[in-house]
Amino acid sequence: ETGVTQTPRHLVMGMTNKKSLKCEQHLGHNAMYWYKQSAKKPLELMFVYSLEERVENNSVPSRFSPECPNSSHLFLHLHTLQPEDSALYLCASSQGGRNSPLHFGNGTRLTVT
């Protein structure tokens, strides 16, 4: 399998649930990202892991918690989400460096009820 793989493709969860999104990249890249894509809004960067070091984004609520155990795997742990968190969550990887193109996964469509 090649590229960037995300699971699950679809997720419906209640506001009291805890769930995790998984991302795996097979491209040998050294940076991984979580993006949020909402209707009619620009892609919003949530977290960056470069060489397994997390870059903080203070605007993301603490109910989203990333984990990057190695350069190929990335998780987004979700707990006590709100309905406005319903969106498409995209994982991406790159060679690192701001001029390297991003390679995206197909995303997880999350619905919070």
Place this chain on the structure above:
Amino acid sequence: GQNIDQPTEMTATEGAIVQINCTYQTSGFNGLFWYQQHAGEAPTFLSYNVLDGLEEKGRFSSFLSRSKGYSYLLLKELQMKDSASYLCAAVGDTGFQKLVFGTGTRLLVSP
């Protein structure tokens, strides 16, 4: 502030040429990306420009004018499969989100 502007939606006919414009304002500038995203799928990389001028890749070309803060994506010999959203993203050099995305232009190609 940092801002990207691109049209929300465009329509065109199969076989025609369409130009999707993008204007940007960033703190510093280190290049501009174009991505294509089909409905329900991942965005895929189309082009990267950092110098002024036109870069051609088959039916797709991308143009950049740094002095005007302007780029466009040119699609020739349109095909039905080109119906997708096209995302413009500029690379700044300050702040957490150095790569600033526009909201995307939804292109509908009709027969």
